[in-house]
Amino acid sequence: MTLHVNSRIADHVINPLFLERWSPRAYSGAEISKAELFEILEAARWAPSAYNAQPWHFVYARRGEEGWDRLLGLLNEFNRSWAQQASALIFVLSKTSLLPPGASKEVPSYTHSFDAGAAWGALALQAAHSGWQAHGMAGLDYDRARTELEVPESYRIEAAVAIGRPGDKTQLPEALQQREQPSPRKALSEIVSEGRFVAG
Numbered sequence: 523m524t525l526h527v528n529s530r531i532a533d534h535v536i537n538p539l540f541l542e543r544w545s546p547r548a549y550s551g552a553e554i555s556k557a558e559l560f561e562i563l564e565a566a567r568w569a570p571s572a573y574n575a576q577p578w579h580f581v582y583a584r585r586g587e588e589g590w591d592r593l594l595g596l597l598n599e600f601n602r603s604w605a606q607q608a609s610a611l612i613f614v615l616s617k618t619s620l621l622p623p624g625a626s627k628e629v630p631s632y633t634h635s636f637d638a639g640a641a642w643g644a645l646a647l648q649a650a651h652s653g654w655q656a657h658g659m660a661g662l663d664y665d666r667a668r669t670e671l672e673v674p675e676s677y678r679i680e681a682a683v684a685i686g687r688p689g690d691k692t693q694l695p696e697a698l699q700q701r702e703q704p705s706p707r708k709a710l711s712e713i714v715s716e717g718r719f720v721a722g
């Protein structure tokens with residue numbers, strides 16, 4: 523049985539939300555209320571993490587509100603060109619150390635990025651579920667972000683996220699219009715192996 527949603531085909535029947543989530547660049551510029559944004563962040567909050575350490579931290583700004591220009595200005599030129607029409611920007615951070623149960627001293631965390639990745643995944647799915655879309659961005663100035671967002675050394679800056687309602691793709695340059703559609707995926711056989719690693 524296959525599942526067709528959003529021009530995507532899943533080879534197994536899964537929740538359609540996984541196919542409905544995608545990363546647009548044409549955003550409508552709609553306003554997002556703090557309550558709507560916090561609903562999306564709430565989903566991230568419930569992600570699993572090693573020792574339930576919850577190493578993630580989210581620095582956000584809503585379009586035209588406190589911090590918007592600062593966060594937007596940290597994106598590279600390409601990402602800024604389309605993300606300026608997003609409704610909110612979020613910088614995802616993760617704490618690189620944790621306090622294991624019963625320990626008196628923090629130790630380096632092996633999984634802080636993995637954990638923050640789970641949180642971002644939940645955030646993106648909740649955004650799609652609520653009629654928004656979240657687009658991850660690694661294209662940003664990490665050094666300047668640390669200074670301007672006052673991020674302590676104990677946190678890694680993972681990536682930024684643009685959240686908005688999908689808009690009219692004709693607002694994008696021609697080359698980007700062609701890419702403005704949900705993308706396919708590798709076959710499961712390429713990314714899964716039984717018992718030991720077998721390259722796909």
Ligand SMILES: Cc1cc2nc3c(=O)[nH]c(=O)nc-3n(C[C@H](O)[C@H](O)[C@H](O)COP(=O)(O)O)c2cc1C
Binds near residue numbers: 544546
């Ligand atoms: C951590 C991360 C960083 C990304 N960085 C960028 C970026 O800097 N600019 C951009 O346009 N897209 C960026 N993307 C979007 C990916 O290209 C996109 O998620 C991927 O092509 C799969 O498409 P889909 O999200 O529509 O399914 C990033 C995505 C992730 C998860």
